[in-house]
Amino acid sequence: MRIIDIVIVGGGAAGMLAAIAARESARRRRIPDKDFSIVILERNDRTGAKIRISGGGRCNVTHALEPDGLLVKGFLKKGEQRFLRHALHAFRSGELLELLYRYGVRCESRPDGKVFPVEGFTASDVAHAFERMIEERAVTIEYACTASSVERIDGIFAVTAGERTFRAASLILATGGVSYPSTGSRGDGLLFARRLGHTIVKPSPALAPVLTTDKPYSGLAGVSLRSVAFIASAGGKQVSRKGDVLFTHRGLSGPAVLSLSREVAELFRTEGSCRLFADLFTDLTxxxxxxxxxxxxxxxxxxxxxxxxxxxxxxxxxxxxxxxxxxxxxxxxxxxxxxxxxxxxxxxxxxxxxxxGSVKVVPLAEGEVSAGGVSLAEVNPKTMQSRLVPALFFAGEILDYAGEIGGFNLQAAFSTGWMAGESVVGSQ
Ligand SMILES: Cc1cc2nc3c(=O)[nH]c(=O)nc-3n(C[C@H](O)[C@H](O)[C@H](O)COP(=O)(O)OP(=O)(O)OC[C@H]3O[C@@H](n4cnc5c(N)ncnc54)[C@H](O)[C@@H]3O)c2cc1C
Known part of the structure; x- marks a missing residue:
């Protein structure tokens, strides 16, 4: 039975970068392509489903800040900053932009630091550029191929997908989070990781709209409150975020709401109810x-x-x-x-x-990302390798982090993917 050198489950931002980095690392070590097989298993019939819909079809690929600034602005939890620091330094936004440039996608930074492809390019062009990178690096992609189980027998991974079993010396799980399940990211990798012995932090919403029970202002749908403090309060606790709030037909959205949604969901879960307010004059006491x-x-x-x-x-x-x-x-x-x-x-x-109004639900499926995932404590931040299972790696949103809006999540997926791909070759 043929043993593949690396199987990557998931052909999103993280999985693709892992494949690209692994091939480049193997080539640097002068390992001929034919002697080093890299296979991506992808449920969809195309790669990069989330890249294609990202940034409203424009794809906010990254943020212009240097890694340390990017960590502070993009990831509010200290543990996430500590974990992602190595990957974001190892594969920086500048390196991503250079790679895209070489494949014909020019990007530019907006005044707020968000980086998008220049006028005339879309998110599909970004996804297409990655497809070509993969093609040129002799990576096999098995499309419409849904992994259903993963086992490790005598040091070899056996990944089952339908009637087929893929045997691999190393395995990278890059199956994404659980939001927008129609894109193919449904949390399968979390089940595989758990079965292999990893702790899974329960997925929860992030960058999601907040739906309210009472809709006293449904007539205001489409109206924005500019630079207010969005406040959520329950059981004597209060969290807030400064920014714009948008009234929608179902409740609230806009940058401040999306950014605070992770904490709102947590407060709602622990307290059972949660009231929402806006400080309309946030700069004045x-x-x-x-x-x-x-x-x-x-x-x-x-x-x-x-x-x-x-x-x-x-x-x-x-x-x-x-x-x-x-x-x-x-x-x-x-x-x-x-x-x-x-x-x-x-x-x-x-x-x-x-x-x-009051929180009705913060819908997990509607978040741009989901928080929770494979516990960071069980993954080496310098390699993305499992601390529990030899030759097992993780990359991207499957990991227990969730960034802010601004290109931070894609950059984290690219950087952790890159790091997993780089490390996996050296580990064999
Ligand atoms: C609407 C929307 C807009 C966004 N806009 C932006 C943005 O502009 N900028 C930004 O930085 N971030 C954005 N994000 C977030 C960003 O897209 C994700 O954080 C990022 O794509 C995660 O990459 P990933 O590779 O870890 O996972 P994913 O992109 O989710 O990829 C996982 C892949 O694994 C595949 N898969 C899952 N299970 C299996 C299985 N069992 N077998 C085979 N394949 C499987 C899936 O089909 C999928 O292709 C947006 C997200 C959404 C939903």
Missing amino acids: QDELQELLLSEARRNGAKMVRKFLQQSPEGPPAALIPLIMRLAGIPEDVLLSGLVRGSRIMLLNTLKRFPL
């Missing part, structure tokens, strides 16, 4: 906001409160003002000079803690 109101009333008492809110440069969008007035119990035509102390306090409370 309640006292400073009160002082602003009072000084404006002294200067311009004949101005309506409604007008004051409309004209505040960092104030709420016009569509929200009637709601704010209603929630604060203030008639529409009240003047600043007529705002009595009780009403002023109600108004301040509403502006600093505008209610956005």
Whole structure:
């Protein structure tokens, strides 16, 4: 029975980079391609399903920051930063961009550091570039090939897919997370890893919208709150994130909501319920906001409160003002000079803690990524090799990390994939 040198389960960003790095490493060691077989098993009939839909079809391939900055901005948990540091240094965003450039995809950095292909290129062009890299590196891809079980017998991995069994000296599991299951990433690799003895941190949503039970503002779907603090509160605990919040037909989305969704899901899970709010004047404390109101009333008492809110440069969008007035119990035509102390306090409370409803669900399937996965403690961060099973490697979102929006997740998948591919050759 033929033994393949490396079997990679999953042909996403991580799996493809692992194959590319493994071949390059083998060639550097002057191992002829025919003497070193690399096989990717991919459930779909194409590679890179998530790359193709990433960044709204434009693919935010990476972030322009150097590795240390990228870690701090992209990965909020210290343990994840520590784990990913080696991989992000070993294969940097610059190296990724150089690789893409060599295959005809030019990219540029936006002012916020997000890197996209230049005008005229799409996410499919990025996926196509990787397909060509794979082709040139003599990697076999078994399409429409779903691995259903993995065993390790006498030091050799046996991966079953339908009627076939692939035997491998080394195995890289790069099956992704569990969100957007229609792309093929359904958590199969987590079952394989568990069966091989690894601890799996239960998958949970990240970068997901938050659906609310009460939808008092369904009429506001499409309206954005700019630079607010999005707050989730339950059982005396509170988490918040600054940024934009978007009202949708089902609840809330937008950068601040997506970014906080992992913590919201956790709070909702542990406390059983979770209330949501927005601080509409996040740069001012309640006292400073009160002082602003009072000084404006002294200067311009004949101005309506409604007008004051409309004209505040960092104030709420016009569509929200009637709601704010209603929630604060203030008639529409009240003047600043007529705002009595009780009403002023109600108004301040509403502006600093505008209610956005209660969490109904943070849908795991709808996250751009999922948190949880193979426990980082059981994987060597310098090689991506299992600390428990010889010749077993992991790469990409199957691992227990989840990055922020901004190209961080693809870069982590590329870097961990690269590192697994590099290390696997040296380990044989
Ligand atoms: C809508 C959307 C937009 C996104 N946009 C961005 C973005 O712009 N920038 C960014 O940085 N990140 C983005 N992400 C996140 C990013 O795409 C992922 O984090 C990244 O693709 C993960 O790469 P991966 O290779 O680890 O896993 P995946 O890309 O999920 O690849 C896993 C592969 O394994 C295959 N597979 C799974 N199980 C099996 C099995 N049993 N047998 C055979 N094959 C199997 C799957 O079919 C899949 O092809 C986005 C995600 C989504 C869902």
